[in-house]
Amino acid sequence: MASTDEELVARSQGGDLDSFNQLVVRWERPIYALAYRTIGREEDARDVCQETFLRAFRALKGFKGQAKFSSWLYRITLNLCRDWIRRERRQPIAQAPEGVDLIDLASEQSPSESIEDLVARKEISQAVARVMAGLPEDQRTAIILKEYHGLTFQEIADMLDCPLSTVKTRLYQGLSVLRRQLDREGVGRHHV
Amino acid sequence: MCDKDRLVSYLYDDLADGERATFERHVRECDDCRRELSALRGVRADLVSWSPPQPDFGFRVVREPKVVPMPPRSWRAWWTPAAGLAAAAVLVLAAASAVARVEVHSGPDGVTVRTGWAPASATVPDGRVGEAASQTARGDVILPASSDGMDRSIIETLDRRLRALEAASREAGSVRNASLTGAGSARPADADIIRRMRELLAQSETKQQGELALRIAQVIRDVDAQRLEDLKRIQQGLRGVEASVNAEAAGHRELTNYILTSARQK
Numbered sequence: 001m002a003s004t005d006e007e008l009v010a011r012s013q014g015g016d017l018d019s020f021n022q023l024v025v026r027w028e029r030p031i032y033a034l035a036y037r038t039i040g041r042e043e044d045a046r047d048v049c050q051e052t053f054l055r056a057f058r059a060l061k062g063f064k065g066q067a068k069f070s071s072w073l074y075r076i077t078l079n080l081c082r083d084w085i086r087r088e089r090r091q092p093i094a095q096a097p098e099g100v101d102l103i104d105l106a107s108e109q110s111p112s113e114s115i116e117d118l119v120a121r122k123e124i125s126q127a128v129a130r131v132m133a134g135l136p137e138d139q140r141t142a143i144i145l146k147e148y149h150g151l152t153f154q155e156i157a158d159m160l161d162c163p164l165s166t167v168k169t170r171l172y173q174g175l176s177v178l179r180r181q182l183d184r185e186g187v188g189r190h191h192v
Numbered sequence: 193m194c195d196k197d198r199l200v201s202y203l204y205d206d207l208a209d210g211e212r213a214t215f216e217r218h219v220r221e222c223d224d225c226r227r228e229l230s231a232l233r234g235v236r237a238d239l240v241s242w243s244p245p246q247p248d249f250g251f252r253v254v255r256e257p258k259v260v261p262m263p264p265r266s267w268r269a270w271w272t273p274a275a276g277l278a279a280a281a282v283l284v285l286a287a288a289s290a291v292a293r294v295e296v297h298s299g300p301d302g303v304t305v306r307t308g309w310a311p312a313s314a315t316v317p318d319g320r321v322g323e324a325a326s327q328t329a330r331g332d333v334i335l336p337a338s339s340d341g342m343d344r345s346i347i348e349t350l351d352r353r354l355r356a357l358e359a360a361s362r363e364a365g366s367v368r369n370a371s372l373t374g375a376g377s378a379r380p381a382d383a384d385i386i387r388r389m390r391e392l393l394a395q396s397e398t399k400q401q402g403e404l405a406l407r408i409a410q411v412i413r414d415v416d417a418q419r420l421e422d423l424k425r426i427q428q429g430l431r432g433v434e435a436s437v438n439a440e441a442a443g444h445r446e447l448t449n450y451i452l453t454s455a456r457q458k
Contacts, residue, residue, distance in 0.1 A: 021253060036244040046247055124241045
């Protein structure tokens with residue numbers, strides 16, 4: 001049976017590197033996904049992901065378990081992303097290609113999905129990436145944490161140091177902007 | 193004005209049972225909230241299609257190796273197969289040159305010939321070698337060993353000189369027998385000395401060959417030991433490469449499995 005994060009953290013704090021590396025394996029994809037969706041650049045997201053684990057490793061002794069280990073990692077990642085955006089002085093860039101490569105698509109196609117559906121999905125994905133990149137940072141972060149990482153409103157509020165109602169407002173505003181932009185671009189399936 | 197906080201909470205299924213029921217009653221009556229809820233559900237469905245790339249991670253934390261001060265490198269550390277062969281060649285040359293050093297010593301006990309690393313205490317110019325060799329009855333004579341080529345020529349000169357003395361001795365013996373005079377009584381003794389010198393030279397040659405064989409064997413042993421050490425080092429390097437290749441293959445396997453699993457889930 002796999003160890004819990006808390007068990008692995010405790011063993012890592014005792015100097016067990018293998019345990020920490022198990023945490024890395026467990027969390028590297030979500031952390032990378034968070035960084036990628038926040039800053040929109042593959043290579044930089046990779047660097048942020050790596051730096052997150054390095055910082056976590058260095059600060060592990062000070063982690064007292066007040067929050068979940070994953071929330072702690074997310075917070076480190078978001079801080080690093082914020083630094084990156086500030087340093088680069090620019091909006092996140094969505095690396096969506098202009099065209100749709102059918103060969104690439106074919107490799108992603110699931111057996112039950114037609115090529116038309118696949119092309120439509122890819123177009124929506126690119127449009128979402130573009131529109132998300134244009135959102136204000138706090139709205140984008142709230143949407144990413146809620147939609148893609150399944151955090152509760154309270155966890156997001158704790159992580160972003162803001163009231164619960166602010167989180168909900170940011171979410172509502174962000175989703176509303178997305179809805180309008182996607183409608184304008186003529187993509188999306190269920191907009192009214 | 194409808195409560196947007198409540199709408200968002202309902203959208204994410206974050207309302208308690210009572211609150212949910214109340215909000216659902218409201219939505220049934222409020223067209224705006226109903227439309228908005230539907231549109232936001234559509235946006236959420238669109239958001240699902242945005243997936244990040246799947247890079248090959250492979251990032252792991254490893255313990256920093258302890259920095260151990262490097263001991264001064266011994267000559268063995270610099271030893272490479274090529275250096276070993278070169279050194280072996282030099283040793284063979286040195287051994288041959290040492291072996292070629294010949295010392296001829298004549299004393300009250302007779303004549304002795306020695307070879308080896310003992311330094312020459314005196315040298316005789318090449319042109320006087322034959323003369324020096326003929327002085328055996330009067331004192332010590334040490335043949336020069338200034339260079340390998342000269343040593344060889346000295347030995348050849350000595351050999352020629354000995355043959356000439358032998359021939360002269362035979363000739364003198366026959367003349368003595370014919371004239372029946374007693375003046376040549378020392379001649380048989382000279383011939384004996386020459387014979388003994390020949391024997392000693394032969395012994396010396398055998399000894400030289402033995403020493404040379406020993407030195408060559410030693411060089412071969414050294415080269416062989418170094419070769420084994422080099423092989424061991426190469427094998428260690430290959431094991432390291434193999435381990436990293438295996439780790440990379442495992443990473444690829446893991447990524448492939450992940451992609452396949454993701455594809456199946458989709």
